[in-house]
Amino acid sequence: MNEKKKDLTLSIPKEEIMQPGHLACQGCGASLAMRYALKALGRNVILDIPACCWAVIDGPFPYSATGVPIYHTAFETAAAVASGISNGLRSVGKSGATIMAWAGDGGTFDIGIQALSGAAERNDDIIYTVYDNEAYMNTGIQRSSATPHGAWTTTTPVKHFKKGEKKDLDSIMVAHGIPYMATASISHPEDLIKKYQKAAKIRGTKFLHVYAPCPTGWKSDPAMTVKVAKLAVETNVFPIYEVENGNYRINIKPSKRKEVKEYLSMQGRFKHLTEEDVKYIQENIDRKWDTLLKKEQYFSSKEK
Template sequence: MINTLVGDFSREEFMLSGHNACSGCGPAIAMRFIMKVAASGAVVVIPASCWSIISGVVPLRSLKTVVLHCPFPAAAATGGGIKKGLEAVGDSRTQVIVLAGDGGTFDIGLQGISGAAERNEDIIFICYDNEAYMNTGTQKSSATPYGSYSATTPAPKVKSDPKKDIMEIVAAHRVPYAATATIAFPGDLSQKIQRALETKGFRFIHILTPCPEGWGSPADITVKLSRLAVLTRLFPLYEIKNGAEYKLNFLPEDYLPVNEYLKPQKRFASLDKLQIEHIQESVENHWKELCCKTGTRK
């Protein structure tokens, strides 16, 4: 049911080597895939985030496309304005892709996203979620999961609240297309970008992108961690059409316990058994809710 192969990505690279990402950077891998599918004929809007830096400091740049930078909370509205402005000057073809981090999506950018979603602005909003403000040194965001260390939730006061459910928030706006994806399933990611490109209106893609620096994980397991997030059902791969039609894209044969995902990450080092059980339980509850919405019996 899922295209897990690298599949038919363009051989052309739109992301150049020598960029400013840290080694093992999940957002950099995500961008490489996104660009291979969507770069041609698109404008990319980037608010303050890791990608403000990765895209290059003047006069260097790492993306072979048009990149417009904008203030932190402004991405969704700026993207909508670019699209409306292009239409006003007679260009209805160019795709506008906003690429924001979890801070610019879950936190400071949320109002703008809600407005753009309500107006059904004709843009693709991609959130690359590394679950904290990583660009500035791992301060917590509302995407930071329960039990995680961050510079502003240091042990023993690690994050005590659950991660915000951004997919449900976006879906509640009844937008034409919303999907989750990871860099461990590039075929699935590619398909979802493609579907977004073929859909009109507000499209949202939520990509989990591990950050070795902030998560305290080895740089060479970024893809593996992304896969574990799916196999433990902590980050299910699914789509929501028109805010109502849910579809699970991947049902793991055997579910792995969440600890398999948590263990390699130093940000969860302070978790005790009970807390891990709590995470396991909330993952199972979320999964049940999703299965219920998709009519899946598993």
């Protein structure tokens, strides 16, 4: 037990760069995501944040909770602004700082995908993080293309809950041929931190997809945020994997996949679902997991 504790202390940097006093809701997954990401990256970071929860979480003028420079920018411009910062500094030989766009799923899967695709195609030297809470939470829980099948949102009311799958943005990003794409979850901070540390050392576009439960929008217990996120991994709802130069590696393989209903039942946004709906969701999850296993089987480097 003592050994394990020691390991944890070593793998997660002690320094707190993000400070208390931010404006996140209770149990906000996105605030944990930033806290861990900054622990991994240190202080030599420049952030740009479009319209999203984090545009508010950081604090109103003249406050800021992150301890690193932040440029708040327009909704669809996170990737383009990061490209500008990165290439601008390169033009005067001042590369060195990690330039990170930090956007929600709406700003990434939907309105910002064009700029993101542009930056990825140019392979601009940035980290792009999407903290994914699966809807437009800052504007009051409207569906995005990251909202999963079956979810209630204010624009997919219970009678007409979201029909259709969450957009597979990870595959879209991999298809750009960027050097690094990874998923991570606030329930697995060691993995998340390792991935940010790895991303910071890679030149080019790095895309990190971080699972960030939102108790307000998911109608879950704020005390259970980490538990919900952990279940997402254990049920294969949100697989934790990375694709480095085209090579797939599933970082966390649940020894026994849990039933998705366990994950769904913790969240009010799914409470209307019938057994049939849950069965459909379970089948989809299993099918996607099988696809991912095949990708890993066929596209992975020899050395592990």
